[in-house]
Amino acid sequence: MNRSLTELYDELAALAPEGYAVGLHIRYANPLIYFSKYPADWVEYYNANSYYLRDPLVFWGIGTTGTARWSEIPLPDPFGVLKKAAAHNMNFGVVSSYGPITSRSMAGICRSDREFSDEELTILADITARLHIAAKPPSDLTKAQIEALQCIANGDRHTAAAAKLGISESAFKARLSSARVRLEARTTSEAVKKAREYRLL
Known part of the structure; x- marks a missing residue:
């Protein structure tokens, strides 16, 4: 794994007691790099139910750039993804989105005990931007x-x-x-x- 990415993942881990996930340079709905440290049982449940196709946080991140607490995102959640995440001790979270729509990067962090502070949102935004830059694919080959x-x-x-x-x-x-x-x-x-x-x- 890219050393700079590993160091940035460590920064996310320090910020997120209940875990984090990143999708870097998302193109045609697929990330170039995906890495998750969310609780293993949640990841298994999430993937088994294809929640990435139904997750309001993903839709928000694909549709806009910026950083927001899960509780502040005004999108409907008809499949109750966030409520089910809370059942896995993921009560509070933040999602950050960075980069052009053609190659967007996203990072999410969560904790069980409280909302993230404004300062923590700023730190996440900075890490997301650095992840995007560190994972930039090379220019096209000839x-x-x-x-x-x-x-x-x-x-x-x-x-x-x-x-x-x-x-x-x-x-x-x-x-x-x-x-x-x-x-x-x-x-x-x-x-x-x-x-x-x-x-x-």
């Missing part, structure tokens, strides 16, 4: 870089891949090298993994 990585992903060896693309083996290796640099990957296999995670392949 067509040549994608083709080279795709060959490796398909199991081709360098010589065969170069022949398939009609280039020399050294040119093929240069494409892989430039793809690794752009993806900040140490190895070609790591570059393939990252390209898949970023949905570039």
Whole structure:
């Protein structure tokens, strides 16, 4: 895991006694990175009931940017998601949303004993912005870089891949090298993994 993300998750943990969850760079309803430290029984129940499709906090975060206490969000909750969360000791919470609609990031925190203070909301907003920046995917790869990585992903060896693309083996290796640099990957296999995670392949 990205070291800066781990450090930011630690900051969230210090702020949220009953846990937190983040969805970073949400595109087409799917986050590039999702990480949750909400109570395990709640996460299991939430996922089993597909509440992410019914959660007013998610709708609020996708629809706007900013930071708000759960109790202040004026959206209907016909499935009683927040009431059911309270049954898991998640009585008070805050959601923060940051970034453009095409690549939005959200973070939620909760506690059992009291509402979060204005200062804690400000801290969450800052952490959410830093998470968004730390998890920013690389700029798109070139067509040549994608083709080279795709060959490796398909199991081709360098010589065969170069022949398939009609280039020399050294040119093929240069494409892989430039793809690794752009993806900040140490190895070609790591570059393939990252390209898949970023949905570039």
